[in-house]
Amino acid sequence: MKNPTTFENQKVLVLGLAKSGESAARLLSQLGAIVTVNDGKPFEENQAAQGLLEDGIKVICGSHPTELLDEDFALMVKNPGIPYTNPMVERALEKEIPILTEVELAYLVSEAPIIGITGSNGKTTTTxxxxxxxxxxxxxxxxSGNIGFPASGVAQKATKNDTLVMELSSFQLMGIDDFKPHIAVITNLMPTHLDYHGDFDSYVTAKWQLQKNMTEEDYLILNFNQDTAKYLAAQTQATIVPFSTEEKVNGAYLLDGVLYFQDEPIMSATAVGVPGLHNVENALATIAVAKLTGIDNETIKEILMHFGGVKHRLQYVGEVQEVKFFNDSKSTNILATQKALSGFDNExxxxxAGGLDRGNDFDELVPDLKGLKHMVILGESTPRMVEAAEAAGVPFVTATDIADATCQAFELATSGDTVLLSPANASWDMYANFEVRGDVFLETFAQLKETVL
Structure with missing residues (x-):
C-alpha cells in the first residue's frame, strides 16, 4: 500500500465505529496520526472500542460530547450513516474541520485502480x-466498500496489479476529496434516502460526487434509460459509456433479446442467471466494465449465465417439490419489491411481504401485486399491506414471523410456483436487520427441504 505522510502527527477524530470506523482508526494510527475514536455504544458493550484501546488508540464511548471538538483536530473521519445534522458533525463544520469518510482513506493508500459502483438499486448485484x-x-x-468489506482495510492488501471493485453509497460519497475511480458505474437514480438528503436534487448531487475527479482517461458508465443520466452525461470530464435496455447506444444495450457491446453480440438476455429486466440492466453495466478491462466474451457469458444473485438480494435459494424459493429480504422499500416482481409471472x-410500519400507503405497489397467486403478510405494516392486497384482488393470509410465513407460502404453492420473500418494508419490527430476516427464510427453506424430501 501507499504510505502518505499527510496524517503524521495530525490529530484525527473518528466518529462512529462499526467495521469502517474501526478500519479507519487502525489505518490512521498506522499512518502516524494521533487518533481519538468517539462511538455512542457504551464501552463495556463495545468490543471494537475495547480492542482499539488495547492497541493504544484513545476511545470515548457512550455519548457524543461536542466539547470534545474543542481539541485541535485537523480532521474528522465520519461513519457514513451519521447525518450532517448530528451535533458533533455540525460543530465540526462550524470549526471548519474537514470531514471525510473512510473510502477517501482507501483511495489515498491504494496501489490498485478502483472501479466504483453506486446507484439507488442494483449496486450490490452489479458490484x-x-x-x-x-x-x-x-x-x-x-x-470492498458498502458491500461489507471496509475499503480502507481491503486497500491495504491490494497490489498495483489488483483491482478494487468498490460499492459506494451516497453517504460515503459525500465525504470524499481526492477519491477517483478509473471506471465508475451509476446503476440508476431514484428518490431514496430523502430523509437523509432532504430532496432528490441533493441526493443526486451526493451520488454525482463519484465523478468529481475523473478525467477523459477515465470511464463513467451511465444508465441511458434515465433522462437524469443523459443530462448528467454532459456535466463530467469522464468518457461516457452508456447502457440501455430501450435503445441502441454507443456502449452496452439490449436489442431483439440479445445483449450487445458496441455492435458485438455477447449473449441472450434470457440467459442471465437472475430474473428481471433490472438484472438485465445490471448485466449490461457489467458487460461495459468487462469489455473496458479486456475480458473475453465467453467468460462474460459464462459468469452471467451462472450468476446466482447476492445473498438477500433476489437470491435464488433452491427448490422443494418443484417450488422455487427466492430470498429478496434486502427489498426494504416499495421500489425494490416492484423490481423484484417484474422478473416473475405473478400467477x-x-x-x-410486510414489516416495519413507517406509515407508508402501498397504493403504488397495487398494480404490481395484481395477478399474484397469493400473499403471505406479516409485521407491523400488516393492516396497510392487507389494504393493498385487497385493492389488487389478491388472496392473502397473515403470519406471525418469517418462519411461519415461509411454511404457509409453501403450503399454498404447487409445482412450478415461486415463493418470493420481498417485503417492501424494513425488518426492525421483528428482526435486527434484513440479513437476519433473510437468514430465517434460508433456515426455514433448509428445514422444509430436509423434512419434505
Whole structure:
C-alpha cells in the first residue's frame, strides 16, 4: 500500500465505529496520526472500542460530547450513516474541520485502480457481478466498500496489479476529496434516502460526487434509460459509456433479446442467471466494465449465465417439490419489491411481504401485486399491506414471523410456483436487520427441504 505522510502527527477524530470506523482508526494510527475514536455504544458493550484501546488508540464511548471538538483536530473521519445534522458533525463544520469518510482513506493508500459502483438499486448485484467476471477473466478483483468489506482495510492488501471493485453509497460519497475511480458505474437514480438528503436534487448531487475527479482517461458508465443520466452525461470530464435496455447506444444495450457491446453480440438476455429486466440492466453495466478491462466474451457469458444473485438480494435459494424459493429480504422499500416482481409471472408467485410500519400507503405497489397467486403478510405494516392486497384482488393470509410465513407460502404453492420473500418494508419490527430476516427464510427453506424430501 501507499504510505502518505499527510496524517503524521495530525490529530484525527473518528466518529462512529462499526467495521469502517474501526478500519479507519487502525489505518490512521498506522499512518502516524494521533487518533481519538468517539462511538455512542457504551464501552463495556463495545468490543471494537475495547480492542482499539488495547492497541493504544484513545476511545470515548457512550455519548457524543461536542466539547470534545474543542481539541485541535485537523480532521474528522465520519461513519457514513451519521447525518450532517448530528451535533458533533455540525460543530465540526462550524470549526471548519474537514470531514471525510473512510473510502477517501482507501483511495489515498491504494496501489490498485478502483472501479466504483453506486446507484439507488442494483449496486450490490452489479458490484458482485463485476468482481466475479474480472476474477474469472484472470484478474484479481477485491470486493470492498458498502458491500461489507471496509475499503480502507481491503486497500491495504491490494497490489498495483489488483483491482478494487468498490460499492459506494451516497453517504460515503459525500465525504470524499481526492477519491477517483478509473471506471465508475451509476446503476440508476431514484428518490431514496430523502430523509437523509432532504430532496432528490441533493441526493443526486451526493451520488454525482463519484465523478468529481475523473478525467477523459477515465470511464463513467451511465444508465441511458434515465433522462437524469443523459443530462448528467454532459456535466463530467469522464468518457461516457452508456447502457440501455430501450435503445441502441454507443456502449452496452439490449436489442431483439440479445445483449450487445458496441455492435458485438455477447449473449441472450434470457440467459442471465437472475430474473428481471433490472438484472438485465445490471448485466449490461457489467458487460461495459468487462469489455473496458479486456475480458473475453465467453467468460462474460459464462459468469452471467451462472450468476446466482447476492445473498438477500433476489437470491435464488433452491427448490422443494418443484417450488422455487427466492430470498429478496434486502427489498426494504416499495421500489425494490416492484423490481423484484417484474422478473416473475405473478400467477405463479406467492409473495411474502410486510414489516416495519413507517406509515407508508402501498397504493403504488397495487398494480404490481395484481395477478399474484397469493400473499403471505406479516409485521407491523400488516393492516396497510392487507389494504393493498385487497385493492389488487389478491388472496392473502397473515403470519406471525418469517418462519411461519415461509411454511404457509409453501403450503399454498404447487409445482412450478415461486415463493418470493420481498417485503417492501424494513425488518426492525421483528428482526435486527434484513440479513437476519433473510437468514430465517434460508433456515426455514433448509428445514422444509430436509423434512419434505
Amino acid at each position: 458482485t457481478m463485476i468482481a466475479e467476471v474480472l476474477n474469472a477473466g484472470g484478474q484479481v478483483a477485491h470486493l 405463479k408467485v406467492i409473495l411474502i
